[in-house]
Amino acid sequence: GAGVSQTPSNKVTEKGKYVELRCDPISGHTALYWYRQSLGQGPEFLIYFQGTGAADDSGLPNDRFFAVRPEGSVSTLKIQRTERGDSAVYLCASSFGGGHEQYFGPGTRLTVT
Amino acid sequence: TQLLEQSPQFLSIQEGENLTVYCNSSSVFSSLQWYRQEPGEGPVLLVTVVTGGEVKKLKRLTFQFGDARKDSSLHITAAQTGDTGLYLCAGEDSNSGYALNFGKGTSLLVTP
Numbered sequence: 001g002a003g004v005s006q007t008p009s010n011k012v013t014e015k016g017k018y019v020e021l022r023c024d025p026i027s028g029h030t031a032l033y034w035y036r037q038s039l040g041q042g043p044e045f046l047i048y049f050q051g052t053g054a055a056d057d058s059g060l061p062n063d064r065f066f067a068v069r070p071e072g073s074v075s076t077l078k079i080q081r082t083e084r085g086d087s088a089v090y091l092c093a094s095s096f097g098g099g100h101e102q103y104f105g106p107g108t109r110l111t112v113t
Numbered sequence: 114t115q116l117l118e119q120s121p122q123f124l125s126i127q128e129g130e131n132l133t134v135y136c137n138s139s140s141v142f143s144s145l146q147w148y149r150q151e152p153g154e155g156p157v158l159l160v161t162v163v164t165g166g167e168v169k170k171l172k173r174l175t176f177q178f179g180d181a182r183k184d185s186s187l188h189i190t191a192a193q194t195g196d197t198g199l200y201l202c203a204g205e206d207s208n209s210g211y212a213l214n215f216g217k218g219t220s221l222l223v224t225p
Contacts, residue, residue, distance in 0.1 A: 004155070026179035031211065042117075042201050042215030044158065056212060091155050101146070104155030 006092050012111045013082055015063035021077040021108045025094030032075050034097045043091050050098055064109040117202055119216035127224055129191055134219040136202035143205050144152045145185045150199040192223045
């Protein structure tokens with residue numbers, strides 16, 4: 001079956017611009033996670049959705065970052081007023097529910113110039 | 114945040130050799146997961162260990178969870194070039210629901 005998909009695969013934007021990153025989870029998975037991976041580091045947790053609601057957003061670095069999942073399936077990570085330090089690979093994962101094994105998408109590589 | 118330290122950070126070996134990589138923490142985890150990640154791709158789950166002292170085998174890969182559930186190891190027997198990649202361990206953060214805490218990973222290169 002289809003895995004987790006993320007679009008775009010690459011995004012280059014200028015400092016100060018707004019970006020949206022999209023994640024399509026595995027069909028039937030109710031839990032969805034966003035992580036950020038900087039060069040030479042492991043993924044860092046950002047936010048976890050159970051259904052439509054953000055069950056845990058403790059990993060979001062500041063209020064420029066926001067994520068939604070309005071229908072409990074596709075999720076969008078939104079970054080306002082991008083900074084060069086936001087450059088990283090943004091990974092999405094999904095699972096059957098919280099506490100179950102997480103399956104990752106290929107990521108979106110964001111470069112802020 | 115419960116920190117996971119992985120060692121070594123880099124490892125370069127020849128095909129046919131054996132190796133072990135380690136994942137250590139001062140915190141107790143309810144479970145630990147091992148992932149492998151290749152360039153330009155997301156991490157792929159290899160195994161989940163749950164019980165202290167548990168040993169799981171996946172072909173030439175052997176995973177062990179420490180008795181106190183604070184550390185884990187991955188042993189590869191007779192490495193192949195296809196084993197090349199970044200090996201990440203991750204544990205569920207007991208303070209943050211189901212978020213995974215990842216180590217920085219061990220970058221393995223297996224040469225012919």
